[in-house]
Amino acid sequence: MTEKKSFRIDLVFLKKNIALILFLALLVVNIFATNNFLSWITFNNFFKQVTRICLVSLGMSLVIATGGIDISVGSAMALGAVLAALGIVHQSPLLIIFSVVLVAAFGCLAGVAVSRFAILPMVVTLALRYVMRGMAKGVSGAANVTYTAPGLTSFFTKPLFGHVPVHFFILIIAVAVVYILVNKMKLGARIEAYGNNPVAARNCGINTVKIVVFCYAVTAVLSWAAGMLEAGVVSSAHPSTIGTDMEIDAIAATLIGGTPIDGGYPNIIGTTCGAFVLQLITMMCNMNNVSYPVTLMLKACIVLAALYFHGIGKRSR
Amino acid sequence: MGGNILEVHGLTKEFAGVRALDNIEFSVKEGEIHALMGENGAGKSTLIKILTGLYRADAGTIIFQGEERHFTTVQSAQKAGISTIYQELNMIPYLTVSENIFLGHYPYNKTGIDWKKMHEDAQALIDEIGIDIDVRKPLNSYSTAKQQIISIIRAVNFNSRLLIMDEPTSSLDTNEVEILFGIMDKLKGKGVSMIFISHRLDEVYKKCDRITVLKDGHYVGTWKTEELSEYELLKAMLGRSEVKLERTLPVRDFSDKEEVLEARHLVRIPYVNDVSFKIRKGEILGLAGLLGAGRTETARIIFGCDAPDSGEIFVSGKKVHIKSPEDAIHAGLAFCTENRREEGIFPDVSVQNNLTICSLDQLSRGGFINARKRKQLSEDYIKRLMIKTPSGEQLIKNLSGGNQQKVILSRWMAVNPKLIILDEPTRGIDVGAKAEIEKLIHEFSEQGISILFISSEMAELVRNCDRILVLRDGKVMGELAGREISEKSIMETIAVGKENGR
Numbered sequence: 001m002t003e004k005k006s007f008r009i010d011l012v013f014l015k016k017n018i019a020l021i022l023f024l025a026l027l028v029v030n031i032f033a034t035n036n037f038l039s040w041i042t043f044n045n046f047f048k049q050v051t052r053i054c055l056v057s058l059g060m061s062l063v064i065a066t067g068g069i070d071i072s073v074g075s076a077m078a079l080g081a082v083l084a085a086l087g088i089v090h091q092s093p094l095l096i097i098f099s100v101v102l103v104a105a106f107g108c109l110a111g112v113a114v115s116r117f118a119i120l121p122m123v124v125t126l127a128l129r130y131v132m133r134g135m136a137k138g139v140s141g142a143a144n145v146t147y148t149a150p151g152l153t154s155f156f157t158k159p160l161f162g163h164v165p166v167h168f169f170i171l172i173i174a175v176a177v178v179y180i181l182v183n184k185m186k187l188g189a190r191i192e193a194y195g196n197n198p199v200a201a202r203n204c205g206i207n208t209v210k211i212v213v214f215c216y217a218v219t220a221v222l223s224w225a226a227g228m229l230e231a232g233v234v235s236s237a238h239p240s241t242i243g244t245d246m247e248i249d250a251i252a253a254t255l256i257g258g259t260p261i262d263g264g265y266p267n268i269i270g271t272t273c274g275a276f277v278l279q280l281i282t283m284m285c286n287m288n289n290v291s292y293p294v295t296l297m298l299k300a301c302i303v304l305a306a307l308y309f310h311g312i313g314k315r316s317r
Numbered sequence: 318m319g320g321n322i323l324e325v326h327g328l329t330k331e332f333a334g335v336r337a338l339d340n341i342e343f344s345v346k347e348g349e350i351h352a353l354m355g356e357n358g359a360g361k362s363t364l365i366k367i368l369t370g371l372y373r374a375d376a377g378t379i380i381f382q383g384e385e386r387h388f389t390t391v392q393s394a395q396k397a398g399i400s401t402i403y404q405e406l407n408m409i410p411y412l413t414v415s416e417n418i419f420l421g422h423y424p425y426n427k428t429g430i431d432w433k434k435m436h437e438d439a440q441a442l443i444d445e446i447g448i449d450i451d452v453r454k455p456l457n458s459y460s461t462a463k464q465q466i467i468s469i470i471r472a473v474n475f476n477s478r479l480l481i482m483d484e485p486t487s488s489l490d491t492n493e494v495e496i497l498f499g500i501m502d503k504l505k506g507k508g509v510s511m512i513f514i515s516h517r518l519d520e521v522y523k524k525c526d527r528i529t530v531l532k533d534g535h536y537v538g539t540w541k542t543e544e545l546s547e548y549e550l551l552k553a554m555l556g557r558s559e560v561k562l563e564r565t566l567p568v569r570d571f572s573d574k575e576e577v578l579e580a581r582h583l584v585r586i587p588y589v590n591d592v593s594f595k596i597r598k599g600e601i602l603g604l605a606g607l608l609g610a611g612r613t614e615t616a617r618i619i620f621g622c623d624a625p626d627s628g629e630i631f632v633s634g635k636k637v638h639i640k641s642p643e644d645a646i647h648a649g650l651a652f653c654t655e656n657r658r659e660e661g662i663f664p665d666v667s668v669q670n671n672l673t674i675c676s677l678d679q680l681s682r683g684g685f686i687n688a689r690k691r692k693q694l695s696e697d698y699i700k701r702l703m704i705k706t707p708s709g710e711q712l713i714k715n716l717s718g719g720n721q722q723k724v725i726l727s728r729w730m731a732v733n734p735k736l737i738i739l740d741e742p743t744r745g746i747d748v749g750a751k752a753e754i755e756k757l758i759h760e761f762s763e764q765g766i767s768i769l770f771i772s773s774e775m776a777e778l779v780r781n782c783d784r785i786l787v788l789r790d791g792k793v794m795g796e797l798a799g800r801e802i803s804e805k806s807i808m809e810t811i812a813v814g815k816e817n818g819r
Contacts, residue, residue, distance in 0.1 A: 185684050186677045196663040204675050205646035
């Protein structure tokens with residue numbers, strides 16, 4: 001074993017796990033550098049914030065794995081949350097169900113447009129971004145929809161077992177389900193294959209339209225769920241603030257996590273760590289009174305650093 | 318006809334140690350249409366790229382119009398009078414016809430581009446040829462053929478003395494080809510020389526004065542067209558006189574076996590023109606023909622990659638409607654594609670997952686993959702086909718070409734197909750792996766799997782096939798079976814098409 005060889009192995013290891021390593025490093029730094037970091041309050045805040053980013057990022061990973069991109073996720077959150085909030089206000093379970101069905105339908109539409117009619121994913125979802133945000137504003141009269149539902153609100157706000165927010169469990173379940181889907185199921189194997197080589201996938205008898213539609217639909221439903229989380233904590237849904245810039249965070253988390261931007265294996269654990277990293281930076285800056293512009297720049301540096309490592313991996317092969 | 322407009326002596330070009338061109342001799346006379354012939358890898362495109370300034374030769378001289386020239390850019394070649402008309406047109410579809418003709422040298426007046434003059438001049442050029450084109454319309458409002466003609470007009474307008482036409486007819490129908498030929502005649506009358514590349518022998522014999530053949534980067538010879546029979550031409554292009562491979566395969570009789578696949582009158586204009594054949598259980602049927610004969614296109618129709626214009630397909634006697642590869646797989650077919658890298662492998666996916674991607678249905682229950690079974694299946698095949706890989710976890714792109722091909726073969730074997738289509742299964746594979754793959758093909762056949770075998774290497778077809786179907790220009794020229802099969806008989810059948818086919 002020469003020294004050179006072991007160094008190369010290190011690079012591959014780094015590339016595969018850069019998101020996890022970054023997360024652990026940030027964790028350690030914070031434990032020592034940030035006052036009151038190791039507390040249930042921090043834990044609570046962290047998961048309340050990170051879960052919605054993570055949900056959307058999971059979907060985004062699937063879409064990016066197919067070589068696509070979905071920039072309509074924030075609007076999907078807003079439309080879902082506003083409709084559901086209206087459903088609660090009018091005590092109409094049907095409307096709540098409709099909110100998820102409608103958002104999912106838009107996801108399917110995006111998938112069909114991309115795979116069947118070969119329209120660029122960026123274009124399709126750009127259109128849907130406007131459509132869904134517009135609908136959210138339309139149905140709510142562009143005003144905050146506030147509801148009173150003490151049971152629901154306490155579900156989102158009251159920690160379980162005294163300390164653990166419900167978000168934590170939602171996150172664990174979502175990550176587990178998507179992880180199993182990708183790594184243990186037929187569909188996941190086909191998504192990976194399609195993302196890696198769409199032409200070969202078709203030649204292997206894979207129904208490529210089905211794969212793509214599925215990924216966009218799942219993303220839409222996960223965005224809906226993220227919208228519900230955002231609305232649930234404050235018992236209200238504002239059509240113009242919910243989910244703004246969410247697509248950017250989700251794409252960043254996916255890329256830090258190591259899912260290739262031009263399609264391939266969706267690295268679910270990586271994406272989750274990527275979302276954690278983004279949230280940790282935000283919290284770290286908040287707790288240390290770092291100004292918002294600096295926070296953003298710090299985020300940018302971390303994203304660039306992560307992408308740099310993925311780049312090295314590609315070149316060294 | 319005058320002297321030589323172009324002379325090439327001792328031209329040599331290497332790419333990473335491989336000689337793409339080795340000591341090429343070539344000349345074109347003034348006002349001559351000269352055919353440049355050769356199969357894949359013969360060096361035609363390298364030669365053309367050197368002539369037009371895209372590549373630089375390592376050795377040799379190019380004498381154009383009596384002067385030794387070394388073109389370093391496409392523009393310098395164009396300025397000297399050499400233009401190329403590519404198969405894929407390098408024009409701008411949304412600009413008008415006249416803009417395309419004058420692209421790069423628009424006429425100017427005081428206020429800018431002189432549109433009036435440009436349109437008038439362009440129309441004059443078009444009218445001279447005598448075709449119905451309005452130069453003010455965008456280029457893409459005309460058919461491919463007319464676009465091709467416009468690109469020729471543009472080239473001539475550049476004052477080209479030598480036109481290089483790289484498969485100009487490959488996407489044209491019969492009438493359009495005639496129009497193109499008419500223009501070629503007119504240009505010839507004006508003393509313009511042309512290098513004509515086509516895989517359609519008829520066209521070459523109809524239009525060309527002389528033929529030069531290249532093979533594997535070597536110069537084979539130049540003949541006057543009327544002095545070279547089609548058979549002789551094919552022999553020059555394909556024949557490997559130095560290696561005489563005897564056919565060792567015993568003659569097998571399949572007449573009592575079940576018919577696995579029947580194709581009836583498949584048509585996909587312009588590539589496939591009425592192809593019919595039958596394959597019986599365990600039989601190895603070869604598809605022979607030159608490039609562009611419609612072999613791959615026929616395979617793609619059968620496997621549902623492309624839709625036919627007409628025709629029927631029967632599997633085990635039952636008519637099937639195959640609309641996608643998915644349907645084809647369900648019908649019991651498998652297709653090992655020609656371009657392994659682009660259409661076959663999933664490069665960043667493990668060997669195991671590459672191997673099992675088509676058999677996931679039999680490996681899963683309720684959507685969940687049985688990881689143990691999957692691993693077992695992949696390890697079985699890795700062992701059986703002796704695939705050289707450290708483990709099933711290795712990414713397939715790290716394997717050699719031959720081993721990648723074995724993974725793809727395993728992938729299809731694992732779905733237990735009735736018939737497997739192999740399109741150039743040994744292309745780009747070293748000799749050892751090649752022999753192994755040929756051996757596997759016979760094992761499959763012994764197991765009762767029928768094989769449709771496409772190869773450009775005739776010796777390979779002769780060695781391995783029970784029966785060979787010879788295609789030319791998308792039509793079946795003839796069928797050879799058992800002892801009739803030899804390189805000579807295949808070439809004769811392709812050549813005979815001239816008398817019988819029309």
